[in-house]
Amino acid sequence: MTEEIQRPLDSLNEAKGKTVLVELKGGTQFVGILKAFDIHINIVLDDAQETRGGEVERKLGRVFIRGDTIIMISPSEQ
Amino acid sequence: MTEEIQRPLDSLNEAKGKTVLVELKGGTQFVGILKAFDIHINIVLDDAQETRGGEVERKLGRVFIRGDTIIMISPSEQ
Amino acid sequence: MTEEIQRPLDSLNEAKGKTVLVELKGGTQFVGILKAFDIHINIVLDDAQETRGGEVERKLGRVFIRGDTIIMISPSEQ
Amino acid sequence: MTEEIQRPLDSLNEAKGKTVLVELKGGTQFVGILKAFDIHINIVLDDAQETRGGEVERKLGRVFIRGDTIIMISPSEQ
Amino acid sequence: MTEEIQRPLDSLNEAKGKTVLVELKGGTQFVGILKAFDIHINIVLDDAQETRGGEVERKLGRVFIRGDTIIMISPSEQ
Amino acid sequence: MTEEIQRPLDSLNEAKGKTVLVELKGGTQFVGILKAFDIHINIVLDDAQETRGGEVERKLGRVFIRGDTIIMISPSEQ
Amino acid sequence: MTEEIQRPLDSLNEAKGKTVLVELKGGTQFVGILKAFDIHINIVLDDAQETRGGEVERKLGRVFIRGDTIIMISPSEQ
Incomplete structure (x- = not known):
């Protein structure tokens, strides 16, 4: 898992096509396959599930999530 | 549903003319037909219904929704 | 009413001179005639009434409303 | 009162030298004579009174009010 | 005191070297001598006292106060 | 530990490859190995643990943490 | 103490190498030696202690503190 990365966005690039856990400011979480992201950390997930607690x-x-609501993104398959 | 997309905004482009679910920071949700969006994720919905719980x-x-209040947008017909 | 629009601000342009409902982040709403708007979604309403519940x-x-407090704007005559 | 205005800031220009009501995000309000404003909606009021409820x-x-705390500005003499 | 001012920052320029009241978003207030300010409304006060209620x-x-926490600044000697 | 640094980001550069404590606005903390950061203070941690209280x-x-949710970052091995 | 300063950041420059009190939006405070700062008011403290009440x-x-969480910075040796 621990490939060397130079910049934070490299880690999102590596996670493309994989299942990620996404935590939002309001406390909700999404699990889904990361399809795309941009420099604002706007992301698109496929097969997304919203979880709470x-x-x-x-x-x-499919969900489009606005970057400024995101706290963290973690690949769940590492 | 799972067309390949390159950038997050591509997913909004694909959703144009379709019914989407929009979740806002305050907890309210809108369901309506996505008519337009811009890079700030300002959007316009037609036949919009506001739902809560x-x-x-x-x-x-028709409603114009300011981008910075939006958490996520999901096409409801996939 | 559902003219085709290309960009979100087109919907505000169409609503100029008409009565709109404006919802703010704090929960207050304004109803008034949309006189002007800019790219920050700063707006001016005439004959404005503030409503709550x-x-x-x-x-x-006449009221000037700062864009970053606005959640959504909806024409009330459609 | 209802002069035609092109842009939202035109309404603030018209209100210069007049008494305005200013509502802030925290719920406080100011009434005073609008002396100056800029594109960030930073404003200066003279003879300002802070009111609550x-x-x-x-x-x-005289008070300088930072634009990003302002919800709305309304001329009280119309 | 009510010299004519053209732009909001002119009022801060006039207040330099004088005692000002500064109200912050969290409800705290500072009273002190305004020594410097910039376009972000970052300010420096000397002989500053923090007051609450x-x-x-x-x-x-001496205190440096970050502009984006400031609601308003008012000269206390007018 | 106390190498001389010129700019704040120099301290993050020094912390690369080391275990850091990261505190977020919502009160959660992460401990992990700092792998990358950018000027927005977006960061990537490896072997990250989320702690609360x-x-x-x-x-x-591995976690990607969006910069605007971060309060502070402190190397835990100094 | 009261050297003349032209711009707010001058006061931070003077405080370099000295012990400062830093107050954050969430109510926590840090006391430490100011090592570096930038125009976003990101700062680095050495020998930092977090205090509350x-x-x-x-x-x-050593701690890196993100500028947008800072309310004020005050040199404690004046």
Whole structure:
């Protein structure tokens, strides 16, 4: 897993096509396949599930998430 | 549904003319037909309904939503 | 009403001179005639009424509203 | 009162030298004579009074108010 | 005192070297001699006192206050 | 430890490859190895653990943390 | 203490190498030796102690503090 990366966005590039955990400022979390991101950290997930307190709240398919609501993104397969 | 996209905004382009679910920071949600968006993620919905806790609060027709209040946008027909 | 629009601000341009509903982050709403807007979504309303929970709180005449407090703008005559 | 204006800032230009009501994000309000404004909506009021819930809290004379705390500005003589 | 000013920052320029009242977003206030300011409304006060609810909490001497926490600045000698 | 640094980001450069403590606005903390950062203070940690109130909540491996949620970063080996 | 300063950042330049008190938006405070700062008011402190309500919570050594969480910075030796 621990490939060397130069810049923070490199880690998102590596995570493309993989399942990631995304935590938002309001406390909700999404798990889904990272399809795309940009420099504002706007992202698109496929097969996304919204979870809160560890339980699945909604299955949403594709979601666009606005970057400024994101706290952290972590690949769940490492 | 899972067309390949390069950038996050591509997913919004694909969703144009389709019904989307939009979640705002304050907890309210809108369901409506995505008519337009820009790089600030300002969007316009037609036939928009405001929902809270799963219930329709208001039918609003056309609405302009300011991008910086948006958490996520998900096409509801996938 | 559903003219085709290309960009989100086009919808505000169409709404000029018409009565709009404006929802602010703090929960207050204004109803008034949209006179002007700019790219920051700063707007000016005439014959503005501030409402909260559906009741008119204040009649204010002309108001300048700063864009970054706005959640959404919806024409009320559609 | 309802002169035609092209841009939102035109309405502030018209209000110069007149008494305006200014509402801030924290819920406080100021009433005073609008002396100056800039594109950030930073403003200066003379003979300013701070009010909360309709009651005068403080008489402050001249005040500089930072634009990003402002919700709306309304001329009180229309 | 009410010299004519053209731009909001002119009022801060006039207040240089005088005692000002500064109100911050969190509800705290500072009283001190305005020594410097910049376009972000970052300011420096000398002989600064922090007050809350009208009582002096701390005497701090020189303080640098970051502009984006400031609600308003008012000269206390007018 | 106390090498001389010229600019704040120099301290992050020195901390690269070392274990750091990262405190976020919402009160959560991460401990992990600093792999990368950029001028927005977006960072990537490896072997990251999320802690709250001193207890480990989650082991997350690699995490990308968005800069605008960060309060402070401190090297834990000094 | 009261050297003449032209711009707010001059006061931070003077405080370099001295012990400063730093107050953050969330209510926490740091005391430490100011080593570096930049135009975003990102700062680095050495020998930093985090305090809350006047009591030392943690001794942290070197800390990088992100500028946008800072309310004020005051030299404690004047």
